[in-house]
Amino acid sequence: MQYVNKRENREEGNKITQAYLQEIWIEDEQRYPVDYNESFKKLPTKANSYYKQMTQVLLNNQNHYCCYCMRRLTGKGDTTLEHIIPQTADDKVAHYYQRDDFPILKGYIKLSSLFSHEQNPSMAKLPHTVCYDNLVASCHGKFPTIKKGKEFETDGHSCNHPRGVKRALPLYLLTNIDTIITYEINGSIVANPDSPLYKEAEELIQSAQLTWETLSDIRALWYVLRHIDLDQIVAESGNEQSRKDLIQDHLYLTDFSDEKIKALTVKFTKEQYWECFLLYDWFHSYHWNAA
Ligand SMILES: [Zn+2]
Known part of the structure; x- marks a missing residue:
């Protein structure tokens, strides 16, 4: 995981929320009826909704990577x-997230249900x-x-x-996230047992299902290909045969079992899996511990 610095892009993000609030203001009642699912996604226009605008600011803030x-x-x-803090959270749930570890969540957020019913909220x-x-x-x-x-289904x-x-506590908001959650060279994702936030890290990994087999396979393959230039990986994987050669040749240098080598080769030779694999190039430059 990468550290997400919420202090950056904040002004830009808050401007979007404020513009949205201005638009839904009910003059007669002196309040803002926040309606996330409808109005945030439709105003000011559906094509350029506040939701879409916010998405762009958040992507910039996260270097375009999934949190x-x-x-x-x-x-x-x-x-x-x-x-x-989940959309449907009540006071008790919100309280779990609004702890000292996360001063931004604690200091600057109010549940929408409360905010909407207040007159002239701060x-x-x-x-x-x-x-x-x-x-x-x-x-x-x-x-x-x-x-x-006979059916086609997503592989999870x-x-x-x-x-x-x-x-799922947002541990990615902590500057030392890369010591709390780490990745091993077999592709597994691990909560550091020495971290005081071990239990919370375990919970986050499980809630977001980050132990999913295909995800682990993708990370393992990036470890295997870590010494090859990214450009070269892309250039040498244009068709099924070249992908197969690239994957297999490097897997044979590992101590993976023959069975695992075969399974990974078959999986990532397929175009869909290979395209998905390339989206995870963050792991190419990950500081693998055993590297
Ligand atoms: Zn994701």
């Missing part, structure tokens, strides 16, 4: 906005369903579709979709 799995994102159909705390501080860009978490019987999900409203 959970590190998939590269374009913002065009591959990105969803994840609510750190802008010091913005409504949680639409404010920059409580939003992060996440991938849709879909993996390639594969044939199961990670990130926003499985997380739903499950508890």
Whole structure:
């Protein structure tokens, strides 16, 4: 995971929320009826909604990577906005997130249900369903579709979709996230048992389903190809045969079992899986411990 610095791009993000609030203001009642699902996604126009504007600011803030799995994102159909404090949270749930570890969540956010019903609410705390501080860009978490019987189904999900409203503290908001959650050369994602936030890291990994097999395979393959230039990897993988050669030749240098080498080769020779693999190039420059 990468550290997400919410102090950057904040002014830009807050401007979007404030413009949205101005637009929904009810003069007669002197309040803002925040309606995330409808108005935030439709105003000021559907083509350039506040939701879409916020997505771009968040992607810039996160270097265009999913906050959970590190998939590269374009913002065009591959990105969803994840609510750190879930949309449906009540006071008790919000309290779990608004702790000293996360001063931004604690200091600048109010539940939308409370904010909406107040008359002339202060802008010091913005409504949680639409404010920059409580939003992060996440991938849709879909993996390639594969044939199961007669049907085609996605090979699983990670990130926003499985997380739903499950508890997931935003550990990526901590500057030392890369010591709390690490990756091993076999592709597994690991919560550091020495971290005081070990339990929370485990919970985050499970909630976003980051142990998903295809994700682990992708990370393992990046480790295997870590010494080859990125340009070369792309250039040498233009068709099925060249992909197969590239993958197989390097897998044979590992101590993976023959069975695993075969399975990985078959999987990533397929175009859909290879395209998906390339979206995870963040792992190419990851500081693998055993490297
Ligand atoms: Zn993701």
